Amino acid sequence: MNKRIEEAYEKRPRNWVYNTCIAVITLALILWSCSAVEATGAADGSGVIASNIIKGLLTPDLDFLFDFSTSGVPYLMLETICIAFLGTIVGAIISIPLAFVSAANLVPKPIAFIGRMLLMAIRTIPAFVYGLMFIRVTGPGAFAGLLTMGVCSIGMITKMYTEAIEDLDVSVIESLDAAGCNTWQKIFYGILPQLMPNFASTAIYRFDINLRDATILGLVGAGGFGAPLIFAMNAYRWNEAGAILVGLIVLILIIEYISTRIRTKLTRG
Amino acid sequence: MSIYDKIFKPHVYTLPNGKSVEKKASRGPVYAIIILAMCYLSVQITGFDMAVLAQRMGEFFVILGDMFRAPKFEFMENVWGPIFDTIKMSLLGSLIGSLLSVPFAMLASTNICPNKIVVSIVRLFFSIVRTIPTIVTALVATLIVGFGTLAGTISIAIFSFAYIGKLTYEEIETVDMGAFEAMEAMGSSRPMAFISAVVPQVLPFFLSNCLFNFEGNVRYAAVLGYVGAGGIGIILNERIGWRDYPSVGMILIALFVTVFIIESISRYFRKKLV
Amino acid sequence: MIKFEDVGKKYPNGFEGLKHVNLEIEQGEFVAIIGLSGAGKSTLIRTINRMHDVTTGKLTVDDVDVMSLSGKQLRRFRRKIGMIFQSFNLITRTTVIKNVLTALVPDMPWYRSVFGIYTKEEKLQALECLDKVGILDKAFVRADQLSGGQQQRVALARTLAQNPAIILADEPVAALDPVTANQVMGDFKRINEDMNISILINIHHVDLALKYATRVIGIRAGEIVYDGPSAEVTQEVLTNIYNGRVDAEGNVQEEEE
Numbered sequence: 003m004n005k006r007i008e009e010a011y012e013k014r015p016r017n018w019v020y021n022t023c024i025a026v027i028t029l030a031l032i033l034w035s036c037s038a039v040e041a042t043g044a045a046d047g048s049g050v051i052a053s054n055i056i057k058g059l060l061t062p063d064l065d066f067l068f069d070f071s072t073s074g075v076p077y078l079m080l081e082t083i084c085i086a087f088l089g090t091i092v093g094a095i096i097s098i099p100l101a102f103v104s105a106a107n108l109v110p111k112p113i114a115f116i117g118r119m120l121l122m123a124i125r126t127i128p129a130f131v132y133g134l135m136f137i138r139v140t141g142p143g144a145f146a147g148l149l150t151m152g153v154c155s156i157g158m159i160t161k162m163y164t165e166a167i168e169d170l171d172v173s174v175i176e177s178l179d180a181a182g183c184n185t186w187q188k189i190f191y192g193i194l195p196q197l198m199p200n201f202a203s204t205a206i207y208r209f210d211i212n213l214r215d216a217t218i219l220g221l222v223g224a225g226g227f228g229a230p231l232i233f234a235m236n237a238y239r240w241n242e243a244g245a246i247l248v249g250l251i252v253l254i255l256i257i258e259y260i261s262t263r264i265r266t267k268l269t270r271g
Numbered sequence: 272m273s274i275y276d277k278i279f280k281p282h283v284y285t286l287p288n289g290k291s292v293e294k295k296a297s298r299g300p301v302y303a304i305i306i307l308a309m310c311y312l313s314v315q316i317t318g319f320d321m322a323v324l325a326q327r328m329g330e331f332f333v334i335l336g337d338m339f340r341a342p343k344f345e346f347m348e349n350v351w352g353p354i355f356d357t358i359k360m361s362l363l364g365s366l367i368g369s370l371l372s373v374p375f376a377m378l379a380s381t382n383i384c385p386n387k388i389v390v391s392i393v394r395l396f397f398s399i400v401r402t403i404p405t406i407v408t409a410l411v412a413t414l415i416v417g418f419g420t421l422a423g424t425i426s427i428a429i430f431s432f433a434y435i436g437k438l439t440y441e442e443i444e445t446v447d448m449g450a451f452e453a454m455e456a457m458g459s460s461r462p463m464a465f466i467s468a469v470v471p472q473v474l475p476f477f478l479s480n481c482l483f484n485f486e487g488n489v490r491y492a493a494v495l496g497y498v499g500a501g502g503i504g505i506i507l508n509e510r511i512g513w514r515d516y517p518s519v520g521m522i523l524i525a526l527f528v529t530v531f532i533i534e535s536i537s538r539y540f541r542k543k544l545v
Numbered sequence: 546m547i548k549f550e551d552v553g554k555k556y557p558n559g560f561e562g563l564k565h566v567n568l569e570i571e572q573g574e575f576v577a578i579i580g581l582s583g584a585g586k587s588t589l590i591r592t593i594n595r596m597h598d599v600t601t602g603k604l605t606v607d608d609v610d611v612m613s614l615s616g617k618q619l620r621r622f623r624r625k626i627g628m629i630f631q632s633f634n635l636i637t638r639t640t641v642i643k644n645v646l647t648a649l650v651p652d653m654p655w656y657r658s659v660f661g662i663y664t665k666e667e668k669l670q671a672l673e674c675l676d677k678v679g680i681l682d683k684a685f686v687r688a689d690q691l692s693g694g695q696q697q698r699v700a701l702a703r704t705l706a707q708n709p710a711i712i713l714a715d716e717p718v719a720a721l722d723p724v725t726a727n728q729v730m731g732d733f734k735r736i737n738e739d740m741n742i743s744i745l746i747n748i749h750h751v752d753l754a755l756k757y758a759t760r761v762i763g764i765r766a767g768e769i770v771y772d773g774p775s776a777e778v779t780q781e782v783l784t785n786i787y788n789g790r791v792d793a794e795g796n797v798q799e800e801e802e
Contacts, residue, residue, distance in 0.1 A: 031362060032362070032363070035358075035359040035360070035362040035363040036359075037359065039363065039420060039421050048415045048416060048417075051415055052415050055414065055415070080316065081316055083313075084312060084313035084317050085313075085317055087309055087310075087313050088310070088313040088317055088319055091310070122527070122530070122531060122534075123527055125490065126490065126523065126526055126527040126530050127523055128490075128493045128497075128504070128507070129494065130497055131507075131511070131523070134334070134511060135330075135331050135334045136331065138330045138331065138333065138334060139323070139324070139327045139328060139330045139331050140320075140323055140324075140327070143317075144317035145317055145320065145323070147317070148313075148317050148319060149324075214401075214404065215404075217404035217406045217407065218404075218494060221406070221494075221497055221498075228406075231404075232410070232498075235407070235410050235411070235414075247403065247407065251402045251403070254402045255398060255399075255402065258398070
C-alpha cells in the first residue's frame with residue numbers, strides 16, 4: 003500500500019464525536035417529547051364519534067353551501083376574502099417603515115437588532131390575543147378581524163421585505179451616482195424598481211396565508227367563516243361544518259392557483 | 272396577442288431611419304382599478320372606519336399596558352409545565368408528520384414516480400390537507416381522543432405532513448438526476464441509486480425545512496390550547512377569561528423567550544445544513 | 546471485445562438513431578467517435594451498457610448478448626463498464642471520497658449502503674483511485690467546490706473504483722476549457738495504456754480526437770461513414786462525416802438548433 007495514500011487516509015476529518023452527540027441529543031429529545039402524550043379520552047366510543055364526523059363532513063349541507071344570502075357560505079367566503087385583503091394591505095403598509103429600520107445594511111447594527119427583537123415579540127403574541135385587544139377598539143366583527151390579520155402579517159412581511167432590502171443590487175445605485183442623479187432620483191429609479199415586484203409578491207403570498215389562517219379569528223368572534231365553523235363543530239352540526247370546509251378548500255385552491263401565477267409573473271417579469 | 276392588446280393598441284415608435292418598435296399598452300391602470308375596487312368592496316363589507324381607529328386606538332394599548340406594566344413573575348411556576356408540553360407536542364408532531372410525508376413526497380415527484388396519475392392524486396391530497404385549518408383538525412382530534420396534548424400532537428402532525436410534503440417533493444424535483452443516472456450506469460438498482468445519489472442532495476434541505484417547520488409549530492401550538500388541545504394555550508385562554516392580564520403578560524414573555532431560544536438554535540443548525 | 550452486428554435503434558417517435566451498425570472493438574483500444582450533434586454518437590455509446598435499448602441486430606460484449614440481460618444480470622454486467630458524462634454527474638453536496646465510494650455501493654450489503662458505512666479497505670481503495678488521477682489532496686473536499694476539470698477527474702476516479710474493462714465517455718470534455726480538456730484527455734490516454742482498459746469516447750473536438758485516440762469512428766445520421774486509424778483521417782473524411790460543415794483547421798460549424 004502506497005505511503006501517501008496511508009497519509010491521506012490518516013488526515014481524514016474525524017467528527018464522529020460531534021455526530022454521536024447530535025444523534026444522542028436528538029434521540030433524547032424525541033423520547034422526552036413522547037412523555038407528553040396524554041389525553042383524557044373521549045366521553046363515549048371514539049370510533050363512533052369519528053365515523054359521525056367523517057360522515058357529516060362528506061355530506062355537506064348543500065342548502066347552506068349554495069345559499070347566496072348574507073347568511074350562506076358564499077357570503078362568508080366573500081367576507082373572509084375582504085378581511086384577508088384589507089388585513090394584508092394594512093400589514094404591508096405598516097411593514098414598510100419597520101423593514102427599513104431593521105435592514106442591517108441601512109441602519110446601525112444595534113438598531114437593526116432592536117427592530118428584529120420587536121418583530122419577534124409582535125409575532126409571538128397569538129392571533130386570538132390581538133383579536134381580543136382589537137375587539138375592545140372596534141367591537142366584535144370583521145373590522146376587528148382585519149386589524150388582527152394586519153398585525154399578525156407584520157412579522158412575516160417585514161422579514162421578507164428586510165431580506166429584499168438587504169439583497170438590493172447596489173451597483174445600480176453606483177451607476178446612477180455616476181450619471182449624476184440626486185438622492186430622490188436614486189431612490190425612485192434605482193431602489194424602488196428593484197423592490198416593487200418583491201414587495202408585491204410578498205403581499206400576495208401573505209394574502210394566501212391570511213386566508214388560511216382566517217379560521218382563528220372565529221375563535222374570538224372577529225368575523226369571517228371562523229365563528230360559524232367553530233359553532234357548527236362545537237354543536238356537532240358536521241354537515242354545516244362540512245359545507246364551510248368545502249367552500250374554504252375550493253376558495254383556497256383557486257386563490258393559491260391565481261396567486262402562484264401572478265407571483266411567477268412578477269419574479270420573471 | 273391578447274384581447275387586451277386588441278382593445279388598447281400598442282404604441283408604435285418610429286425612428287428617423289424608418290424602423291419601428293411597438294410598446295404594448297401598460298396593464299398598470301387595469302391592476303390599479305382592480306385593487307381599488309377590491310379595497311372599496313372590502314371597506315364596505317368589513318366596516319373599516321379610519322375615524323373609529325383614530326379615536327379608539329388607545330383602547331388597544333390598555334390591555335397591552337395591563338399585561339406588560341407589571342407582569343406577574345410568581346405565575347411563572349405555573350407556566351413551566353404547559354410550556355414544556357407545548358414544545359414536546361410540537362416536536363413530536365413535527366417529527367411524525369415530517370417522516371410520514373417522505374414516501375408520499377416521493378410519489379408526488381415526477382422524476383421518481385413515472386405514473387402521472389399517481390403524482391397528481393398525491394399532490395391534490397397534499398393541497399387539500401394543507402387547506403384544512405389546524406384549528407379544525409385540533410378540534411376534531413379533541414372530540415375523538417379527548418382533551419390534552421395528544422390532540423395537539425395529531426393536528427400538528429397533520430399540518431407538518433402537508434407542509435413538509437409539499438416542500439420535499441418540490442426539492443426532489445429540482446434534484447440533479449445526473450448522479451442518479453451515473454449510479455444506474457455503474458450497476459446500481461434504482462432504490463440504491465435513489466439512496467446514494469438523490470438522498471444526499473435532498474437531505475440537508477429536508478432537515479432544514481423540518482427545523483423551520485418545528486419553529487413555526489411551537490408558536491402555532493399556543494393557539495391550539497384554545498380549543499383544548501393541550502399546551503400553553505390552555506392556561507393562556509384561562510387567564511384571559513379571568514382578565515388576569517399580568518399573568519397573561521408573564522405567559523407571553525415566557526413564550527417569547529422559548530421561541531427566541533428555539534429559533535436561535537434552529538437557525539444555527541439550518542445555517543450549517545444548507 | 547465489443548461487437549455490433551447490423552445493429553439498429555428506432556426511437557418510439559420513429560426517429561432512427563442507428564442504422565445497420567457493424568463494429569468490432571478489441572480490448573484495450575482507444576476509440577473516438579465523431580459526428581454532428583444528433584448523428585447518433587450518444588446513442589451508440591449508450592447502447593453498449595444498455596442505458597438505451599437496441600431494436601434490431603445483435604450487440605455482444607465479451608460474447609454476452611446485451612439485449613438478453615435484465616435485472617440483476619444487467620446490473621452485474623454494468624459493473625464491468627464505466628461511464629463518464631459531460632456534466633460529470635457527481636453528487637455535488639458530498640465529499641469527493643464519498644462520490645468515489647458510491648462506485649462500491651452495488652457490491653456492498655444493503656444495510657451498509659443505506660447508512661453509508663465504508664470499511665478502511667474500501668476507503669483506501671477509493672483514495673488510490675483518486676491518486677491515479679492526481680487529486681488525492683482533494684479527497685475530503687466537497688465536490689461542488691472543485692473546478693470543472695477536477696470534477697471530471699473525480700468522475701474518472703469513481704469509474705476506476707468499479708474496476709472496469711471498458712470506459713464509455715459521453716462528451717467528457719465538452720464542458721471544459723481547452724487546457725483542462727487536454728489534461729483530462731491525457732488522463733484517459735494514460736489509463737488506456739497503463740491498465741489496458743478499452744475507452745470509447747464521444748467528442749466534438751476533432752483535434753483532440755486525432756491527437757489522443759488510436760482509432761476514429763465517424764458517424765452521420767445513424768450510419769458509420771468512417772472507421773479507421775486516426776492517423777489516416779484526412780480533410781475529405783471530415784468533410785464527409787460533418788456534411789461539409791468543417792473547415793481546414795477541423796473546426797466544426799454546428800447547425801443551428
